[in-house]
Amino acid sequence: MLSKPARACLRLLALAPVFLTAACNFSSNASPGLPEDTAETAGKPDVVKPSPLADWQPITYxxxxxxIYLTFDDGPQHGTMDCYNVCKKLDVKASFFMVGLHSEAKSDGRQIxxxxxxxxxxxxxxxxxxTHASGNYKAFYKNSESTILDFDKAQQQMKVPYLIARLPGNSAWVRxxxxxxxxxxxxxxxxxxSAGYNVFGWEVEWNFNHKSARPVQTPQQLANQVDSAFARNRTHTPNHVVILTHDRMFRRPEDTDSLAKFISILKQNPAYVFETVDHYPGIKRPVYKP
Structure with a gap:
């Protein structure tokens, strides 16, 4: 007669096929046809393909x-996708300087x-x-070590592909x-x-009313400012101009239309080329930071 431990072992062996079948069924239902690590992240908006750094090359001017380097600040906000859609439709390049906290506060922020x-x-x-300085620029910049950690947190949280930054509320240049x-x-x-970042300021700003967040200059007035900056050589680098705007300025249809008109006016000049700031002259190679 078998002892109690022996009988227990036999019962476990008898149940082993059941456990194995259940485990296989669970794995199959959880991620059909996908490796385990892919199944865990499939469909999530913050999953990204490898950094495009390997494909990055400086351009020949x-x-x-x-x-022209058209830049939008403070997204993701109401207005960000309006800017995206206008630029997409008009086939121009643009750079979006985004805030990590905004990507978490807005319901579709990570997807944007x-x-x-x-x-x-x-x-x-x-x-x-x-944090975009939480509205207190003086305190934000006073503790420089904490400020760098703030930028690093945004870099990692949004998976920003290059070390390219803009300071909140301040036009500074690091190349x-x-x-x-x-x-x-x-x-x-x-x-x-020292950390390898490039920092971008601007020369031409599309101002906005701070109560209504609506653009101040008309599209033609702003286009005239761009023409003047080039003509009078009032740019940080000759023949290159950085334009500052803010996403929230274009959340109304009539203001989105103003953005489209502004871009269309500039596109009428065959000498004007839209580029992203990673191709601005003289920057350090924008090393990827995971």
């Missing part, structure tokens, strides 16, 4: 052309970030910090061998430079 990130090379996702900034942000720009 045409001396007969003038380059994903859409911009995966639309490269027509659209570039760039870093506009995680290869160049650092230009106000005293308030000097230490921060030095640390960003």
């Amino acid at each position: 045409d001396s007969s052309k003038k380059y 970030v994903h859409t911009i990130r995966e639309s490269y090379p027509q659209f570039l996702l760039a870093n506009h910090s995680y 290869n061998g160049e650092l230009r900034s106000s005293p308030m942000v000097r230490k921060v720009t030095e640390l960003l430079d």
